[in-house]
Amino acid sequence: MPRQPREFKPDYCYHVTTRCNNREFLLYRRECREVFLYAIKMALEKFEFKLYAICIMSNHVHYLLEPGTPDELPKIMHWLNWYTAMCFNQMLKRTGHFWEKRYYSSGFPTSDSARVLNTLRYIHANPKSAKMQRGFFYDFSNYGTHERLTADGITQWHPAFLELGKTLEECAEKYRGFCQHYRSGAKPEKTRHWGSQLLNRIEMAGKQRQTNKKQLSPGQMKLPVTVDWCQVVKSAEIVEVAETFIAANAYPDSGSR
Template identity: 35%
Template structure:
């Protein structure tokens, strides 16, 4: 099978996703989660990659990040996955890979797309019925982005910073944005989840036509393109 080419340019925000081989658990206890999170932030600093949002689930992980230099993302992922594999195999007295395949990559632009990825990633535990609300699951960036819990490894995305003039206003507005997924924006949010689950199957672009064109000019292979759905109420549509 031909290995899919990866986009390794700089300054493009990306949703990175990977899961355990045969959907097996890769995080069995708090020690596992903590070990992966520490390695994630350590290698992000090493390769000058900004991490904006993340969620560690029992059998997979999601990271929203932006590389500052070209060709660093593949190295970051190689170091992160191989380091965790070594730890996991030693702990569980096993050998071989624990990952299903190469990581998935979704390129994104514009505030609406970036914030949708924030919400999608941090609500993973809720959709998986691990908790009733995002505050109830420890291993996501929601606690920093929405609640202000200090995190030395997290970098607010420039579009997240537009949510308010100070951190308290940004956190309040972000909490309201997340809550809207279960209220007035529920239909819209569920539509975006369906789009993002489809897009996670391969490298793809989640953004405007202009952004897709810009990225396509940098690569030599076709990129699937996904956009946010516009869902109007009967009143809005007349």
């Protein structure tokens, strides 16, 4: 069936999720996640938006962001997915789609403090829910900036967080307590109506074949120059961005770089 057009509104935040193709664990390598942080830094310089939360897992990424204008979100995500797909396909010596389908986005008013805080907590709880971490601290999410009140060079605090207390220390304490009450729940299974949709899908697939032959997915495109990725992952800019972010968000006693 045809894609439903996305609806974007002013003064809205968006919880955005992108998944690796076939939900493969393509971001398991630490250097991939470090390059991802650098790509986000580049996007922040290229586009107008505020990034309130980020969590880079092994096979998907969560964002909470607020675009400067409603029509900026597709541009931001298209560029990020295009750039990272090309980078990672070349780094991992693979071809084909890197990201699965379109990105998922759920929007809500940035003034909806309860929704903002619940979304922040959900994103920050991902590593714990996946049993990757015992607590909320994780090198590649920005939970640490909320509990330790650090600056990671990429994200910023949402006004809803700053309204939790009269001082930053009180905001951090209340958010920490709020997160400690988080309980992850099982996701409901999706219902698929195969009989009613199969014919439409076959027809649409036939119509799109000719178009798809002329189009390349982001992961199939090539960067405009030949890149030595061994040198890229060691570049001073990427190392600086990654080290700043990780130092601000890692568990205090983890001995991160």
